[in-house]
Amino acid sequence: MSRILTVAAAQLGPIQKAETRAEVVARMIALMEEAKAKRADFIVYPELALTTFFPRWYHEDRAEADPWFEAAMPNPQVQPLFDKALECGMGMSFGYAELTPEGQHFNSSILVDKTGAIVGKYRKIHLPGHVDYDETRAHQHLEKRYFEPGDLGFPVWRTMGGLIGMCICNDRRWPETYRVMGLQGVEMVVLGFNTPSVNGHRSGEGLAQRLFHHRLSVQAGAYQNSCWVVAVAKAGDEDGNHLMGGTLVVNPDGEIVAELEGEADGIIVVPCDLDATRFGKETIFDFARHRRIEHYGAITAQVGVVEPD
């Protein structure tokens, strides 16, 4: 049996502060047209796809960051992307900064099916970084300042012929992310990221090690839950701040089957057989036969470390 979902991982090169949403949406549409020509069913764009990675900029008054947020989705600036997706008959996922009617701020992503309906929304749970200006860092990473932690859990949606979940950037380093979706039978996890090329706390941790940690986390999540993972970067130099690339697709054996070179706009298209997830789910990672939750209690009972006496 095979059940193919052809996915396009659509990397965006850098977006400068001065670029408008209209300019970015035009770039996203160009990638969608390329994906369509390559017969993709589903296109995945990065985290915060519509703007620069603004959490690197400190505002004493948080409200000054509100122009980076979307108060509605779709909205007139993004509507052309929705129109093009419907015209192409293509599903899509992308990230954006969400401002709710109640005034809440989230780092969100959506899942849009081939009819143009928004079938899923995810709000980033594992926010990295810090709340206040931190002069000890090489660069600021203020996600904990501008966003609240997601409040929607890690849902999995039955759409496009499969079981699809989302997470965002730093979520991919946390095995709990994949496991909660794995326990819902997830067949494909899609995620976008904006990852600085250097660790702000440790300048010796540069591009090669950062890419290694990225690949390791994504490959382990795929293998240990026997699912596809589609990881999509925003990459390159944004106003002097460099983001790593590393857009890639990992199969349910944890193997990288395609990886995009470079830091510009571009796509990789991979026909993903969702039935290839079955072997792992029915043998070594048959959770019902092998998991021993009576010994996992600490994972949900405590947040931080409690050392033994």
Place this chain on the structure above:
Amino acid sequence: MSRILTVAAAQLGPIQKAETRAEVVARMIALMEEAKAKRADFIVYPELALTTFFPRWYHEDRAEADPWFEAAMPNPQVQPLFDKALECGMGMSFGYAELTPEGQHFNSSILVDKTGAIVGKYRKIHLPGHVDYDETRAHQHLEKRYFEPGDLGFPVWRTMGGLIGMCICNDRRWPETYRVMGLQGVEMVVLGFNTPSVNGHRSGEGLAQRLFHHRLSVQAGAYQNSCWVVAVAKAGDEDGNHLMGGTLVVNPDGEIVAELEGEADGIIVVPCDLDATRFGKETIFDFARHRRIEHYGAITAQVGVVEPD
């Protein structure tokens, strides 16, 4: 700051059915002498170190497997190893099949400090394989027949100047294993394994892919909990059944710092700085700041998969 624990990962080559414990213990002592010469503080041997990997052999009467089990630890056959460890002033860990006074059977490992005291015992929780003879498999893997799942959780012990935990073989593929120990601040996880070189369900999954899955699981566990992992194989051809090698030491960045070549008895000795675990534990994997247990509930609430509607 640095806090060095010099560990010897002591791989055992194959042990045939006909070999006695006395012969195996002599091999283990030879490796310990080599480790001592290389100034190791702590030597780690594989899973089921004292015998062949007997769960590959089917006995209709389970009790026929009892000769592979140890009813006491230490016992006269293993005492020379304990004596040598005390003489060397070296800590050690090894795996063995445990038969309790109550008649329970476990796949266990122990942690022995430099004074010769058994300070920790672990009983394997994630038993792979199956209970009954399975003619669809290329080889039998009857751990679920001969052992009960471990009943001691995943403790971490304060010993040898650090926080040390244990797991065994298939446990290393489950992120819950490392996380439960990570939540106790573990600085080094030691584990032994006996892993067939071919997947019994899928002959196309051979040595290279099996080693890849092994490394991936161990490296991810180390990185995501910022701890050292010392993984030690029983390797080579046991009565016509091949076990892969892959003895290695991984640092808290998830990088393999040493890996043993070949499938014979041998050691790699690595000075492990337990303070190198601090950076990860205090930044990206500062659990208290970043984990969101309110969204992890399924991990401990359900064993198997529950698909969405």
